[in-house]
Amino acid sequence: MLFMFIQVACDLYLPTITSDLVDKGIVLKDLSTIWHDGAYMLGVAAIGLLAAAGNVYFASTQAMQVGEKLRQQVYHRVLRFSSKEINDFGDSSLITRSTNDIVQIQNVMVQVLRMMLQSPIMLVAACVLAYIREPRLTQVFLISLPILAVVVIIVMYFAVPLFKSIQKKTDRINLIFREGLTGVRVIRAFREEGREQERFKRANRDYTQTGIKAFTLVSFLFPVMTLILSLTNVGIILLGSQLIANMTMQVGNLIAFMTYATQIMISFMMLSMIFVFVPRASASAARVNAVLEKTISVADVPQDDQVKVDPHAPASLDFNKVNFRYQGAEKLALHNLNFKVRAGQTLAIIGGTGSGKSTLVNLIPRLFDIESGQITINGQPVKKLSQNDLHQLISITQQKAVLFTGTIRSNLQFGNENATDDEMWHALGIAQAADFVKKAGGLDAPVEQNGTNFSGGQRQRLAQSLGQSSSRHPSTSLMIPSPHWTSRPMPNSGWPCGMIPRFSRQLRSLLPNGFPQWLMRT
Template identity: 60%
Template sequence: MIRLMKKYLDWWAVLGAVIFLGIQVMCDLYLPNLTSKLIDNGVAKGDTAYIWHVGGQMLGIAFVGLIAALFNVYFAATQAQKMGMRIRSNIFKRVLSFSNKEIDDLGTSSLITRTTNDVLQIQNVVIMMLRMMIQAPLMLLGAGFMAFTTERRLTSVFAVSIPLLLIAIALVMGSAVPLFKKLQKQIDKINLVFREGLTGVRVIRAFNQDEFEQERFDQANKDYTLTGIKVFSIVSLMFPIMTLILNGTNMGIVWFGGKLIGSMDMEVGKLVSFMTYAAMVLFSFMMLSMIFVFIPRAQAAASRINEVLQKENSIVDAPVSKQVKPQAQASLEYDQVSFRYAGAEKRVLEDLSFKMKAGQTLAVIGGTGAGKSTLINLIPRLFDVETGAVKVNGQDIRRLSQADLHAQIAFVQQKAVLFKGTIRSNMQFGKADASDEEIWQALEIAQAKDFVSKLDGGLDAVVEQNGDNFSGGQKQRLAIARALIKDASIYVFDDSFSALDFKTDAKLRQALSADERISRGIVVIVAQRISTVTQADKIIVLDEGKVAGMGTHEELKQTNPVYQEILHSQLREEEV
């Protein structure tokens, strides 16, 4: 947590908070002394003028203390909020730079919790530290010194009350700290179950598993609730224990102080002043105990945040080039590429080699789990190869920065992803300065122009979160249009025609081949349908991660058993 504070706090503002807090504490410590004088020299002697004079001083000091407290709270609150803002921003930037491996290691639900709840814990503790953690020791030392100078004979009461308070603090902390750490993990669990329920709500309903998912969430919710009740019940014990010890201390002070007053060894004002300082001492211990209870929870949150910020990316990025030419000498080459997922015994791809030039179309086909998506995920470097090299425009992609590499690739994933906004804002993900004419042209190639033109607002038609107000086929076509609007060297379609009917599929592929700009690049298509790949310049047939065949449709139809099997499973004999 100290590392985060060093990096994200503005130390001039922290210094300002400390200075104003020091002023507030000095004002608080001086007021009981004036109260003693007011009672002994004013009230006891009936001196009205003295009472007004000292009362005026007390009002002035109280006002100064109030202003100082306001400035301290302002600096503490603004610094805590700004620190949270900076941490959240850096976590988001860091997560965007992660490869799939890092995201899988940490977990999506855990990353959400770390960005929200964990940062909130840090913010709360920063406010407490700039207020209570500095105020408590200053108040403790100052009030202890003032109590000792006011009447040292009464300080013997602290010999009983302070050890009792320390024992209570130790017991509470020892019980609460492990539970706070457990609480953070249970928040992760609730977030995970709730997120799965939201994203999979249609599947849950389709399989009539509403009750099962409800029980699953109720169990996670119950575990969190029971732990929360337990830990906060333990922490809340501090208040009655503190009240009991404080009242006992006051009784002891009044008992011994009354004897001293009765023997004319002490004045009444000093007793009142000492009782105030004693309360300050005990409240200082209580504030420190509360801080020490919540700091471990914040420390656990800080460790989780640091784990994200300091996690090394498995993909080492190269320096960003100032000169990127997306379509200069477009080429794609796999040079003896092998790949396996982390922890897997068997390779997903093995010794894969081929080369494509500008204007060509590559198709990848094979059974489920053959490695089709893995093959094309290596192009934008979502994973790094185990051996061999993937080259784009003649350069090993490991020597390119991800920014330069992604500038040369337009990618359409298997699952169409749209963002909340408008159709225009989604299209501008592909090209930020795209004109309406360019957007309509991309929509026309993607066979989406007809249904978009009928929407209220046209390009300004609203897109809900995940594009939920569109059908699967419409979402796919919009996602394809977003990729086509980009000037790229390689256009990759990962089974992104699957929701299209055969007629739309054929029209889209024909429009792709007819477009002059796209034909200057390379088109890579992963497909399940034979009809989608027949016109490709080169077809790679994958079978359990190995190349079972490579060639044109006519060549593979005649010579490749795996391709023939796929062909006969989809088409009738006369169609073949």
């Protein structure tokens, strides 16, 4: 704020010095006045330059810090989302909101901090000083400013909806691009490259055409404003020359008034541009705010109502009349599901594709909430456990292999950051992964994004799987093997004939006594 006021004061004071230099120095041919006022102008201009630099620096710093905090809040919020909230937004939309939308907010915030206060102050102060300097010339503004205001309103009326549409079309492009990356093998296998390219081309063309319309409208402002400013100066010169010819006004006053007129028009232009771009940022802010204010469907009960699991209680898992349906679905995905598993038991749930095996497993760690019924672990309802405590009790191996960039060690420590090397090697041995891990360079072998430097079978053994989940020693293990986990040999599956029985026996050797095991076969 201080730097901004100094900058505005310097800019407004310069026309006064210019007027004195012309009237008392140039007109009277007084070299000492010319040198004195010239040096004075340089000093004031230098101070204004430094103040402007400080204003830009602090505005940029503040905007970047706000962006940093917003990204952190969005990321933290998304990590708390259940699968329902993630599905509501979509992966591509969440990525766009945490990147492009926040960048839009940052960019506009820089302009707002620099110009939102500076422009009105400059506009009002320049109008007052111009009127004090020469009231007779201010009638020119009665024509130019209303015309400029009408142009800005018209542009805003048509441009704001287009900017909102651009944000949605950005989501669409990200969605198609993301689908192309994740499904590239399927696309190539079915020779659908042409169709996918055409789909992306249509979305890209739609985005481009909307962007051209929006930015053409905004760009239209600059030549129109320049034209109005030029015509304003022409009107001031025509009217001022008559006053000078009649000896009722000095040349210095005309020059100072023209400078004030330029400052008035530029301030109005800057203010107009803010009103054009703020709606675009407001659309982005609304999208980011929707993430931050999204009601989380799977939330902890109040702390006073939470319960703790007795570590000495017999391990158990009960489903009692459980019903579940996905959002918007007419039929239940799971209907009146009842079963009990006690300590030391192994349960395999077998069914065809779409029969609800993965859905069942996802209900236990509360990735979704059930519609009715009750799920209990060790005798306690999962809804009354804090999610942190619940996830400490459960180790889940999903069907899709997920590896994070880093090392094998860092991936294994997702389950237990304090796991020792011996524990990790033991877990890898159980997962039949120790041999290829040793060949890759041991626990510190690098893991690329999504584990692309490993084969599918190797990723299945590593990624958030037996090596990670077994090293936590939870009380319940949930496994959703991929479709190639069968008792018959399958080429390139990574799980040869007879692996399941041997795998189950080795799993028991790793887990503590009284450990209920799950093997969900798809």
